[in-house]
Amino acid sequence: MRTLIQNGTVVTASDTQVADVWIEGETICAVASPALRAQLGQTDRVIEARGKYVIPGGIDAHTHLDMPFGGTVSADDFDTGTVAAAHGGTTTVIDFAIQQKGGSLKQALDAWHQRAEGKASTDYAFHMIATDLPPGQLSQMADIVAEGVTSFKLFMAYPGVLLLDDQSIFRAMLRAGELGALITMHAETGLPIDVIVERALAEGKTAPIYHALTRPEAAEATGTERAIALAEMAQVPVYIVHLSARRALERVMEARDRGLPAYAETCPQYLFLDEDALRGKPGDEFDGAKYVCTPPLRPKHHHEHLWRGLRNHDLQVVATDHCPFCMKGQKDLGRESFAKVPNGMPGVETRLHLLWEGVREKRISMNRFVEITATAPAKIFSLYPKKGTIAVGSDADVVVWDPHRSLRLSAENLHMRVDYAAYPDRTVVGAPELVLSRGQVLVEDGKWVGKKAGGRFLRRGTFAL
Numbered sequence: 001m002r003t004l005i006q007n008g009t010v011v012t013a014s015d016t017q018v019a020d021v022w023i024e025g026e027t028i029c030a031v032a033s034p035a036l037r038a039q040l041g042q043t044d045r046v047i048e049a050r051g052k053y054v055i056p057g058g059i060d061a062h063t064h065l066d067m068p069f070g071g072t073v074s075a076d077d078f079d080t081g082t083v084a085a086a087h088g089g090t091t092t093v094i095d096f097a098i099q100q101k102g103g104s105l106k107q108a109l110d111a112w113h114q115r116a117e118g119k120a121s122t123d124y125a126f127h128m129i130a131t132d133l134p135p136g137q138l139s140q141m142a143d144i145v146a147e148g149v150t151s152f153k154l155f156m157a158y159p160g161v162l163l164l165d166d167q168s169i170f171r172a173m174l175r176a177g178e179l180g181a182l183i184t185m186h187a188e189t190g191l192p193i194d195v196i197v198e199r200a201l202a203e204g205k206t207a208p209i210y211h212a213l214t215r216p217e218a219a220e221a222t223g224t225e226r227a228i229a230l231a232e233m234a235q236v237p238v239y240i241v242h243l244s245a246r247r248a249l250e251r252v253m254e255a256r257d258r259g260l261p262a263y264a265e266t267c268p269q270y271l272f273l274d275e276d277a278l279r280g281k282p283g284d285e286f287d288g289a290k291y292v293c294t295p296p297l298r299p300k301h302h303h304e305h306l307w308r309g310l311r312n313h314d315l316q317v318v319a320t321d322h323c324p325f326c327m328k329g330q331k332d333l334g335r336e337s338f339a340k341v342p343n344g345m346p347g348v349e350t351r352l353h354l355l356w357e358g359v360r361e362k363r364i365s366m367n368r369f370v371e372i373t374a375t376a377p378a379k380i381f382s383l384y385p386k387k388g389t390i391a392v393g394s395d396a397d398v399v400v401w402d403p404h405r406s407l408r409l410s411a412e413n414l415h416m417r418v419d420y421a422a423y424p425d426r427t428v429v430g431a432p433e434l435v436l437s438r439g440q441v442l443v444e445d446g447k448w449v450g451k452k453a454g455g456r457f458l459r460r461g462t463f464a465l
Helices: 034-040 078-087 105-116 135-146 166-179 190-202 209-213 217-234 246-257 268-272 275-279 285-291 302-311 351-360 366-380
Strands: 002-011 016-024 027-032 045-048 053-056 058-063 090-098 123-129 151-155 182-186 238-240 262-266 398-408 427-437 440-444
Touching (some): 002 366, 002 398, 053 366, 078 090, 078 440, 105 123, 135 166, 190 217, 217 238, 217 246, 262 302, 268 302, 275 285, 302 366, 351 398, 351 427
Parallel strands (some): 002 045, 002 053, 182 238
């Protein structure tokens, strides 16, 4: 099958040009001037992209599909979650296999392969969440890397469930450095947070807003500083996930200014929502449970600092931390206590729509938009150049983006399996017209036209950025 996407403006992280994109089977075989079209032969399908942008399919480096949490399971599995991702222009997700306390890393990886296999409609990869790392498990890290899972997520929060002590984190960093793996960190100082939560509940402060008020910015800033310090001592790179606040960003900036290999992602919710959402609606304060995620939404003044971080390359990636829970039957498990609300928000489908607003408002350039949504995660997580760019030899993960197409981000217009929308009153301008994964059209004019469950597991290389 030979496909030609013609007359579009091809946008990569570094270049913008009017060009034809030629696809042979699953791979881009040429990016050429329209003047050369006659010389490049016949095609089976021609896609007209005049007036549109042709960009690489997005890579969401932080999703939680079919994930057990707080007595329930995230509402999107690998079927519904990857279909929703594709509707939003994302063609690769990197999800998290979670080691159970007392279980092995290999058992966790096998379990997540079972969750995804035969369900995912986009390509996918895994990080490994390590929750229990005695010496015997440290030796298993090599087996996980050999399976193409070359990043490990460690937690400084959630005592008794996910938290690792600093010695275990440091040993894991040293081992990761030996293996060429990358450590990603949930950087909050979790033990003091638990004390603050206990005091709030004892005082009868149970509403969703207290999720934010009990997880102060200082806890995230301190956790970020500790994570960077441990990585510096281990002489390894570190990647901070879902950074939400100014002071945490300043810790990353200071480290990068000193030449340390520190990287960080933020998420759309920290760029477009603020902690007032957690206060709920008049007469319904529990409506704020829709916005319970960790780290929590911050006061609005943090937005500009995060946008500046994206412009200045102090933040490298925008991922979603997509972890949706329905209000009915899931979020309402915490109706009597914010501490029991399942943490997470839907976002895998709306990431590109929202960040395009940043392009329209001139907060970031089109090239930077492509970089933070596709190219940088591909490079950091060793998928580049097969993923994350429009280039000869790359997988034909391509989005034809219509800058004039509007979409209201209401629940009825979206495909994530959750009973609410995080941005229900926002209408965005700019949306995918066509989404291809390895040369196959998945979404056209907002409708699913592709093959279900055609996604492949991606074995990633070791860290080499």
